[in-house]
Amino acid sequence: MAQALDIDRWNLECEFNNTDHRTDLNGIDRLIVRRGQPFTISLYLRSGIYQPGDSSLDCVAETGPQPSEQYGTRASFGLSANIDTSRWSATVTSPPGDMVALSVCSAPDAPIGHYTLTLGRSGRIEFVLLFNPWCPGDAVYMDNEQNLAEYVLSQDGIIFRGSYKHPISTPWNFGQFESGILDICLRILDMNPKCLKNPGKDCSGRRNPIYVSRVLSAMVNCNDDKGVLLGKWTDGYEGGVSPMFWRGSVEILRNWDTQACQPVRYGQCWVFAAVACSISRALGIPCRVVTNYHSAHDSNSDLVIERYINENGEPIQSREMIWNYHCWVENWMTRPDLKSDFNGWQASDPTPQEKSEGVYCCGPIPVRAIKEGELVFKYDAPFVFAEVNADVITIMKKKDGNTSKVTSTAVVGQKISTKSVDSDAREDITHLYKYPEGSDEEREAFKKANHQNKLLQQQENEGLHITIKVSSEMRKGCDFDVFAVVTNNTQREKKCRLVFGSCAMSYNGFLGKNCGFKDLLNVELSPGEGELWNACSLRV
Template sequence: MEDLKIHNVNLEKSENLERHRTEGFSSSKTLVVRRGAPFRVSLELEGRAFNPKADTLKIKVMLGRLYVAMPVTFSKRVSSSQWIAYIDPHGLNLQNPSIFISCPASAPVGCYIFQLYVFTQNKKTTCASNKFNLLCNPWCREDAVYIPFEDQREEYIQNDSGLLFIGTAMNIVSRPWAFDQFEPDILEICLNLLQVSPQHKRSRRMDYLNRNNPIYISRVVSAMINSEDDRGVLKGKWEGDFKEGVNPSLWTGSGDILTQWADSGYKPVKYGQCWVFAAVMCTVMRVLGIPCRVVTNFNSAHDTNENLVIEEFYSVTGQKMNISKDSIWNFHVWVECWMTRPDLGSEMAGWQVLDPTPQERSGGVYCCGPAAVKAIKDRRIDLVFDIPFVYAEVNADVRSIVVNEGRVVSYSTDTEKVGAFICTKAVGFPIHQNITRDYKYIKSPTPTLSSRSSTISEDSTPNRDSTLNRDWTLNRDSTLNKDSTLNKDSTLNRGSSKGVVVVLSLDKVPVEGEPVRFTVKVINRQRVAKRMKVHLNAQAKKYNHSPSDTFWESHGAIQLAPMDVKVIRQQILPAEYENVDGDDLINLAVVLEDLASKELFLASDEFNIASPELTIQVADEDSIVLNKEQTAIVTFTNRFSYPVSGVLAVVGAGLIQGKLLFRVLSLHPGSGLTQHITFIPNKVGTKMLQASLLLKNINSTIRGFEMVSVSRA
C-alpha cells in the first residue's frame, strides 16, 4: 500500500484574511495573519489517508534562526501565551485534514517560515514548507496594542487615507493624504524596513526577540523613517531649492515614497518635512498592526536650552529678528500610537507620541518616543521616552522682546501661545478633532479667529485720528544685528497691561487673490492723553523658520485721549503679497511707541493665506460598486488676477492604479477648468479620491478631495 505523502499545503488564504481582518493585503503573495488568533491550513495528501492512530504531525515555525516546534494535537486548546497546533476532530477529512496554528499574542512581528512534518508508522518523514507574515492584533485583548472600539480600529488600522492638518490654529488647512498601506508591495517594504534597521544588522536574534514589543518596534520605525543615522526612508530639507528631489509639498501619499525607497536599494528619498515624515510613519505602523494617527500641534516649541521659555526678538519697527536658537514652528506634525506601557505602569497605557522628524537625538539616535500622552499632561518628566522634549513643545512660555541697539526695551510673556491647538482626524469623518485637553490642562477655551476678532466692539468706529499718518519717516538704525548681545542691565517694561493695550486681529480668514484685512485696536487705560507712533510690519516665513525680510510695512502716528479707544483698519493687497510662496505664512507685527514715556507695546500674529480649492463630484455616488467603471468631474475656477497654468494630478488608493496626469493650459482670470475622470474601484470600503493642480507660474498647489464609498456588486 502506498504510504502517506504531502502533495500541497493550502493556506486557505481567503478564509484566513477575513478571519484576521487582513483582506486589504490580498495582493500579497504571502498569507497575512495577526498574532493571538488561530489560522487554518489544509493538507492535500497523496497515497493513503491520514491515520490519527498511526501517523504524527509536527510543525516547526521559524523567524530567522529563532524557531519553535510543536506537535499537532486533537485538543482545541488555544493559548494566548504559546504556540499551539491542533486538528479539530469535528468534521475531520482524513484525506485533506485541516490544521489550526495559534500563535501567542506577544509573538514577534515578521515574516515566518513554517514547516510541516508527517511521521508515519514506517518511520518515514515527509515535509512541506510555506510562509506567512505575522502582524500585531488590535482586535485581541491580550495583545499590547488592543484598542477596544471597532470604529477606532477601522480608523487607525484599516483606513488607507486621511487628512493632515497644517497652517495655523486660526486657519487650519486640511491636506488629503493616501496612506496606501494596502497597495501592492507596501506590506513587504514595511517589513523590510525592520530588516534594514541598524538594530537588525547589529543582532538579528535580539531584534527578532524584541519585535514582540510595540515599544521597541515604534522606536525602530521612528528612527528608520528619517535617514540621519541609517538607511532610512526620507531625507529632510527645510530650505533652499528641491531640484535634487521632490518638494515636500508635492507628495500626496506614502506609497510613492516607500516604493521609491525600496526600488533604489534603500537610498533616502528626497525630500521630507514633518507632515511627510509623520504620514509615512503612520503607514508603516498601520501595516504592522499598531493603531496610529497623525497629530498636529499648532505653535510647537523647540526649546534648545530646556528652560521652557521661547524667546522671540523684534526691532522697534516690528520686524522679527533671527537671533534666538529657540524656535516656534507654526505647526509640527507627529504621530500617536496606541499601546500598553508595562514599563511605566497601567495608568500610562493608551496614546503615545512618536516623532520621526529628526530634531534631537534620543538614546543617541534621531528618534522620539514613545512618550505617554498622559505623562506629558502630568509633566512626568522623570519617565521615558523624551517626555521633557514633547512637554516643552506643547507647554513652553513665549517671551516677546523688543530690542533697540542691542538693549532690551520691552518684553511681554504669553503662556498660552505654545500648544494653542492640538488636533487629529476625527474617527469616521473628514474633519479635525480637538485633542488639546489630552496634552494639557486648559484654563480657558482654545482661541479661534472669531473669538479674537470679537474683542473689537461693534460700536468702536474709528475717528479721523485712527488712519495712519504716512508723512513722517523712521530711523532704521535701531535694527539688532545677529551677533549683537543683549545688555543684561536693561530695564524690562511690563507696563502694557496697566497703561496701553494693543490688540491685533484679522478681520476674516485670508484667501489668495483677496486683500488681507486686519484691525489694530489700541486702548488707553490711563487718564492722560497720549501721542503714539505706530509701526506695522509684514514678513513671509516658513512654518519652521524665523521670517525673511519685510515685504510690507506702514508707519504713522495716532492721538489717544484719556481712557480712549482707537481702531485702525489696514489691508495688504494681493499684489503686495504675491511673491509669498504658496505654503508660506506671514508674520504680522505692530509696535506702538509712547512719544512721551518712550514705552513700547508689541502685538503680533502669524497666519496663512488659504488657497482656492478643487471641487470633485462623483457621478452616481450612491451606487459605486467594485470593478465597475465610474466617472468623476474635477472643477476649478481661477480667482487669481492673472492667468495660471500647470498639471492636474488625480490619485486614489483602491480607486485608481497609479496616477492620472492632465496638462492644464492657460486659465484666464474668472475662467474655469472641467476635467472628466474615469476610474474602476478595486477595493471595497470608504476611499479617498484626491486631485492636485500644480501651478507652474506661481509656487502654489491647489488641492481637493472627495470620499467615495465602494460596495460589492
Template sequence: MEGEICLQKDMKIQNVNLEKSENQERHKTQGFSSCKALVVRRGAPFRVSLPLKGQAFNPKTDSLTIKVTLGRLYMSMPVTFSKNVPSSQWKAYMDPKGLNLQNPSIFISSPASASVGCYGFQLCVVTQGSQKTCAFGKFILLCNPWCHEDAVYIPFEDQREEYIQNDSGLLFVGTAMNIVSRPWSFDQFEPGVLEACLDLLQVSPQHQKDGRIDYLNRGNPVYISRVVSAMINSEDDCGVLKGKWKGDFKQGVNPSLWTGSGDILTQWASSGFSPVQFGQCWVFAAVMCTVMRVLGIPCRVVTNFNSAHDTNGNLVIEEYYSETGQKLNRSKDSIWNFHVWVECWMTRQDLGSGMDGWQVLDPTPQQRSGGVFCCGPAPVKAIKDRRIDQFYDIPFVYAEVNADVHSLVVSEGRVVSYSKDTERVGSLICTKAIGFPRHQNITGDYKCITSPTSTLSLRSSTRSEDSTLRRGTPKGVLVFLTLDNAPVAGEPVRFTVKVINKQKVAKKMRLHLNAQAKEYNNSPSDTFWETSGVLQLAPMEAKVIHQQILPDQYEGVVGDDLINLAVVLEDVASHEWFLASEEFNIASSQLTIQIADKNLIVNKEQSATVTFTNPFSQPVSGVLTVAGAGLTPGKVHFRMLPLRPGGRIEQLITFIPSNVGTKMLQASLSLTNINCTVRGFKMVSVLRA
C-alpha cells in the first residue's frame, strides 16, 4: 500500500515496495496472491524496500524507525543493523551486506506469538538535519506452522502441505460399513476468502466487546480456535452458518448441495454478515477447517461414526423399539450415524506438554461451552485418557465416542426386552489420509482398542456371536441381522437373519421385520417396508432366513437418507422378546470424470468429460454442477434431461487452470425426482508453463 509524507526536499520516500512475490514465496503464502495486501507468517522476517528520490540514505547520520499498529495497539522500534533481538520481540533491521543506499531494504520480523490480524506500519527516515520523510504500508500476519517457536508448529512438510496448503479434500459420511467420500473444496486461496476469515475475527463478540483485549489474545491458537468455533454457527452472534435439520430448505440451500467453503464465506461477508442458510455438521466442520487453514493453524476434518449425543451425561444412550420392530422416538439422547468435527494442531501451554497435539473443535451447535455454542479445543490425548478435569469440553466429546447403547423393546407400555452394546458408539473415527484420496482410521487416538474387530469398517454389520453375548442378549435365543454386502443404489438390499435356539426344547417364534428411512441425526420416519411370519425351531436348531428390499421399494423414501432395519422375535410360549437391528446407507453410483490431457498446464485450456449412468428403476433428471478451486472460476451448471433407467450421458466441459499444484475437479448431479445427489471427483496435477 502506498502513501507518503515529504517534509524535506533533498530526500523523499516514493513508496513502500512490499516485495510481495518474494515475501509470499518465502512465507508459503503464494496462494493468497489475489489479496491486495502482503500476507506473511509470524516468527519469520519479511523484506520491504524504500525507493528514495534525491538524497541517498546515509547509515552514519540518518536514522530509520518503524511503527507497527494493530487496531489501537502499536509498537515503535528503531531499524538496526543487528538481527540479534530476542525472538519474543518485534524487530526491524537492515542487512549491511549489499545495502543499496538509494533503495534500502528493511527486514521486519514479528514474534512467533504475535497476534493474527491486519497490521499497518509507518516507516520514517530522519536525516542529519532532523528532517523527516515517512511512508505507510500494511500486511496481514498469520500463524506459522513452519516456525519451531510457534504454538502451531507441526513437524513434517507433508503434514503442513495437507493441513495448511491443501485447498481440497474429502469428508466422510454414511456409515462405518459403507463409507461415502464426499469431495469438498476448502477454497482458502479463492478471492475474498482470506478477507472473510479476518472479518470473522473482527465481528466476533469478543472483538466487539473489547477490541484491545481481543487483539492481545489473538496470538494464542487456543483463544482463536474458540472464537472461530463459536463464529461458524450463528446461535450467539452474526456467525457464518445457520443450522437446519428438519423441514424444507426453501429459504436457503439444502446442506447436501454445498460443495465448498468459498461460496459460503464470501456470501456471508458480502451480505453484511447475515448467516448463510443452511448448514449441517459436515458443512460447519468443513468451513471451520477453511478458516483455520487460512489463519495458519493446521486443521483436518474428522468423522465419528455412531456419534452419541448424551444429554444427561450418564454415558448411556437408550433406544426404544415396538414389538413389530419399529424404532420409536422416545429418548432425548440420540446417536447420529456420523458426526463431523475438526481437529487443530497446537501446543497447550495452559494444560502442559502432555496435552499438545491434535485438539477437537466442533462448530456444530449442540450445547453451550462457557455460555456460548462452541466446543473445544479438547485434547485428543485427554479424551483417550478420560482426563475430564482438563479444558475444554472433554466430557462431552468423550461421551460422543464412548457411550453405551441400551436397546429396549416396548409392548403395551412396558419394557419386555433389554440388551446392551458397548462397541457401537465411536465404532470408527477417521480423517483424510495425508496425500491420498482415502480415509485414515484414527479410532485408536481417541479410545483404547481392546478388540481388533472394533476398528473394522464392517464392524457394525458383522457382529460376532461373542460380541452379541457381550452385549447382554438373553440366553434362550440368539438373533443376528447381517447385510450380505454393502448396499448399492439400483440393486436389492439383501440381508440375512440368523436365529439360534440355545435350549433343548422346541420353540415357536413370531418374527417381525421392519425398515424405516432416517436422516443421519434423527429418529426414523414411518415404516416403508415390513414383513412378518412364524418360525418353528427344533431344540438347539439354527435357522437362516434370506430377505431383500427391492429398489422400487426404497428409492422413493431413501435417496441421501439411511435405513433403520430391525428384527423382533417373540417366543410364543415364554413371551420372551429378542431384538437385532442395523442402520445402513445405500451407496449411490459415482460420476466418472476423465481428463483429456494427463499433464495440465497453468493458464492453458483443458477439457474433461463427466459421465453418469442411471442406476435407478425410473427415469431421472437434474442439474450437473462442476467446480474446482484453482481450476474453474466459480461453478459451471448443466441441466440434464430425463435419462431412462440404465441410460448413460456424457457432458464435455472446458476449463483453464489458474494455480499450480494438486487440485480437485469435482462434479455433483442433484436429481430432481429422487432425494439424491450423485458425486464424483478427479485429482489433477497442474504444472507451470
C-alpha cells in the first residue's frame, strides 16, 4: 500500500511560477497561475522520503463558496507518472528524498478565480487561476505573441474619439496589473446578480469566457446591479467626475471597491469600454477597445434608424439616433456553441443602451457574424449589426399632416477603429464588420439579415437624390460652406421645396440649436438633371 506523504511545510515558488505564467506584473508575493499550464511547488516532508511508486498524495482543488464536482468547481486527483494538461493532474519531478518538487496542472477549462489546493492531510495552499491565452487547450488561446503582448499584457493604450473626419487619439491607462486590481476584478464577478442568486452555478460558469464576458458587459454599468459605473450624457457632473477627465481605469476600479460597490460617477461609452478592457485583460481574456464612427442606436431591432424633423429641419424627439462615435470592446475566444467560422473576435458593449434577456448588457457576438448578416447567433446580433450597418430614414412631418422621407444607406458604420499592435496608430477594421457598400457580398449579408429595406433601396433608383458636400479641407475654428447636390432621376420634370437646416451635435447624437437655415420654395429640375446649391456657411 502506498505511503501518504507527510508534509511539514512548502514553498509556492511564486517568483518562478508567476514569471513562467506571465503574471509576475501582478507581483510575486502570492501564487497567480494560468489554467492548462503546470506550476511547481516545493514540499518539505516532516518524516519519511518520497519514493516513486511507493508514495501517494491526495490533491483537491476547490473554488467558490460551494465547491462541487458536479459543477466542476471541485477536482480530486492524485500523483501520476506524467502531467496531463487536459485535466487536473500532478506529478513529482524531483529524485527520491525529503524535498519533493510537485508539478501541478489545472484543466484548461477550469473555472477561473480564487482556489484552495489541499495536499494530503496537512497542506492547504491558496492561489488564483486565470484564463490562459498561451495555452492551445484554452478557449481564449491566441497564437500570436505580438498580439498577446498588446491585447493581454499592455497596460497602456489609445482610444479613438472625435469625429469621422477628425479622429482623436485619447491615451488610456488600463492598469490591469496595478496593485489590488486583480482582486477587484474577481470581486466584480462575485457581486454580479447571477452569483448572488446561485454562487455554485455562477462559479461553474467562469470556466467559459463567453459567460464571463457577458457578465462583465452587465457589471461595468450599474443599471441592474452593483456595477462599476454610472452613465451620464447631459451637462452637470456634480457629485462625481466628468467622463472627459478620466484617463485610466485604476482609479475608477479602486473607487468602486473602497465605496462598498457603489457606482462611480460618471461614465460614457469610451469609459465603459476601457474599464471592460482592463477587467478582461486582468482575467486573461485578450481584449481591445473599438470605436465605430457614425454609430446607430436602433431601439426596436428593425435595422432602420428613423429620425423625425419638422419643415424647418428641427429634430423631433426620438429614441433612435446616430452617435458621432461609439465605443465597445472585442474579446478573443472560440465559440463552441457556434460553427468554427465564428471563433475569434467577439463584440461586447458594456454601455447601457438596450436590455438583453432583461439586463442592460450586449454580446458577445462574433464580429464575423455581423459581417455575414448571421443575426440568429447569440448574443444581440441585430443590435450590433444596426450599429454598423443600419439604414437611416429621415422623415419630415409637414404642417398639413403629410410626411416625406429621405433614405441613406451608407451613413452608418464608418472608420471602425482600434489601436494598432506595437504602435499608437489607428488601425481601420471596418472590413471585419462589413463588406464594401454595394458589393455582391454586402447584398448577400443583407439577405441573411432579412434587411429587405436595404435590398429594396438598391432596386429603386428613381426619385430625387440629395447629397451633402463639404470641403475636404474643413478645419475647426474656420468658416466653411455646405453644399447640396440634388439630382432628378425620374423621366419627368420635378418641382420641389428644399429645406436646409444645420445644428450642433454632441458625440452621442443629441442635437442642439440651429446654426444655419435656408428654405428654397420653388426648385425646378428637368429629368436627369442635377444641381448644386450652397446650403449655408458654418463654423466648427
